[in-house]
Amino acid sequence: MKKFRAAIIGCGGIAGVHEQVLSESGNCEIAACVDIIPERAKEMAARIGCPAYTDMQEMLEKVHPDTVHICTPHYLHVQQIKAAAEKEIAVFSEKPPAVNREQWEELQKLSEKVPIGICFQNRYNPNVEKAEEILRTGTLGPVAGVRSFMTWRRDAGYYSDEWHGKWATECGGALINQAIHTLDLTVRFLGKPDTAEASMQNHHLRGITETEDTVELFLTSGEKRGLLYGSCAYVTDEPVVIDIRTEKGNIRLERDILEIQTAEGKERFVFPEDPKLGKSYWGAGHKRCINDFYRSLTDGKPYRNDVASCVNTMSVLLAAYDQNRQKLQKERTRI
Known part of the structure; x- marks a missing residue:
């Protein structure tokens, strides 16, 4: 080898x-x-x-x-x-x-x-791969919608280096850095988006960071609809939650768990992650993702996470920033 x-x-x-x-x-x-x-x-x-x-x-x-x-x-x-x-x-x-x-x-x-x-490593999370396998079988019917939630904590210390929190170097905030993986999975489950509408705010560290700490997205793909909420303004790092609503049920992904809810009841799968790599709230997919890259080079075969595989995710990301880069609210309203 x-x-x-x-x-x-x-x-x-x-x-x-x-x-x-x-x-x-x-x-x-x-x-x-x-x-x-x-x-x-x-x-x-x-x-x-x-x-x-x-x-x-x-x-x-x-x-x-x-x-x-x-x-x-x-x-x-x-x-x-x-x-x-x-x-x-x-x-x-x-x-x-x-x-x-x-x-x-x-x-x-x-x-x-x-x-x-x-490195969209969360595509390699075992519960994500299981969800894709289930959807391919068609037993739950077609996807009707996807909703995703990411609520993490990033305080001033995280932005104390030379590049985080600046438009010129990080080139965005919560969406391009933290929620980008959640966006990637949302788009993969929803399908090629037809439209994207985004709103962004800097709630938590206004005056310390230039970029957004919170993003809300509304996507359409044919008759399907997708919602994403991502924020780094929470009090702790909670696991990402993704719900995939299908014609006959719902698939929920959270941490290393996959749950299927149908009229017949609930089925639960647990996929223990390697605790020595990554963080529990974003998974340990780096190892599988990187090793697969080298397998593709060895075998001379296309890589699953190549540039072409990112087209749909990037189309939404770029549209969201085109809509919001200069529109972050400057002051919080007192009520």
Whole structure:
């Protein structure tokens, strides 16, 4: 079996998850890590036993990795994917795939040159896969609607770094960062959207962050309707809840549980997650998602989370920000 030489670009929080998965995979070695903060790159490099760089281009020239993992602030993703693609290096990128329409168009073109995988890891959650399997059988009838709820907590400390909470670097807030996974699953279960209507607010940290902490979405797909509510202004991190209403019943996804409610009664499935990876309220799908990317490279087959698979999610994301980027309410009304 081919052993891939991977490089991690960006050594912040989420990079540690990639480091763990790659180190345990058996078919990868981490050949380099890159971060513009030298101390952060050196800390990861010392842990792994690989060279540290502060410049991605220099690393690509000297190390020539087989793959790169993009774990950097949102606005950098596409330009760094392009740098790797120009050297015919496969890319696995954290979400979001892109932050505006120009970047999204460029990313789709780059995906024709090299394999590009996007980390929508919740598609690999066992209860999500079970829901898709049930829907494919048709036993519950067609989907009529989907509603989704994400309520997490992000306080001022989360935004104390150089990029979170800023339009120029995070390029959005609750939707593009936290609720993007919930959006992705909502759209997958609903089907290709015909229309999207969004409203956004900054309720919790107005004056500290520029971007939205709360988003509400209304989607249509033919006669089907979808609702999404996502907020980082809650008092704790609660598990995401997704309800899929079908002609003959309802499927509910929450944490590692799937429940089916029909006229005949309720059926419950539990899929215990790996407690050593990820957080309980967003699942441990990174391992399956990343390992599947490398299986696709080994087998020369299309990757399930390729750029093309993100088209519907990105169409809603970009429409939502087109509608709201300049419209966040400035003051709270006293009542």
